[in-house]
Amino acid sequence: MRQPLLEVKNLQTSFFTDRGVAPAVNDVSFHVDAGEILGLVGESGCGKTVTSLSILRLISPPGRITGGEVFFQGSDLLRMPEKSMQKIRGNKISMIFQEPMTPLNPLMTIGNQVAEPLVLHQKLNKKEALRHAVELLRAVSIPDPEQRIKEYPHQLSGGMRQRVMIAMAIACRPLLLIADEPTTALDVTIQAQILELLLRLRDEFQLSILLITHALGVVAEIADRVAVMYAGKIVEQAPVSQIFHHPAHPYTVGLLRSIPQITLDVKHSRLPAIEGTVPDLFHLPSGCTFYERCKDRMDVCTSAFPDTSALGNEQSVACFKY
Secondary structure: OOOOOEEEEEEEEEEEEOOEEEEEEEEEEEEEOOOOEEEEEOOOOOOHHHHHHHHOOOOOOOEEEEEEEEEEOOEEHHHOOHHHHHHHEOOOEEEEOOOOOOOOOOOOOHHHHHHHHHHHHOOOOHHHHHHHHHHHHHHOOOOOHHHHOOOOHHHOOHHHHHHHHHHHHHOOOOOEEEEEOOOOOOOHHHHHHHHHHHHHHHHHHOOEEEEEEOOHHHHHHHOOEEEEEEOOEEEEEEEHHHHHHOOOOHHHHHHHHOOOOOOOOOOOOOOOOOOOOOOOHHHOOOOOOOHHHOOOOOHHHHOOOOOEEEEEOOEEEEOOOO
């Protein structure tokens, strides 16, 4: 059996505040194989982004990683010296952030920002790095890259800035790309182009991708497998076709039913919704965190969080029904 490129085991990250302790990532386990795209899906606030930042050890106070293991190429990132982690971030593991204007420096040209990881990790001189920056912008389908490297972030559209972020992320030929909501705030045409670009780069650069999103449509488009997250926990994992055709967890079923459908009777069709709200992380229920919103709840659901059960076809679910 081959070893996964990334293996997250029982990861726990909590935020320690005046209100109390919030377990944002609560005993999370999943893996990403070489060349695979894993979609990490869930509502806003469920812990997806905190999971990705924990993998890279970018959690800031009052947050703290409190347990678990994160193996990358067989080495535990959580027990690695910070100097070693600096050689991995942006080099072997890169991240595309949700809002492209946040990580881009408004005072630096696009060329200098794309060239920066090449100077830092690949030890290229400035001239060589800028030449590579042009090729990287061309690889992510930015027109006239020789001109674009002289421009600043505010001169580019949102879609262009997202492509610049992708160019920076792939500059050092990473093995793993973490893409946090890479199509948020983009119109549907640009979204489709970005997803197509990620697929092409996966094939060209032999990338593995951890795709973080709340949109199941995005997952259906490019993911190989899906991990569904709710209130800090993974509740279901399966190949993408299995999730869409045979969802097991009531939360996954609810998410799928909430996707708008094209119907003949648009006026009278009502979009199904999951009743209730995500529980407060500071006051989680003692049993299953989905209990209060679940139509299939049973008495046992109030006493403990269910263990994960294997259902076959690479599908697993944390639900007392199984």
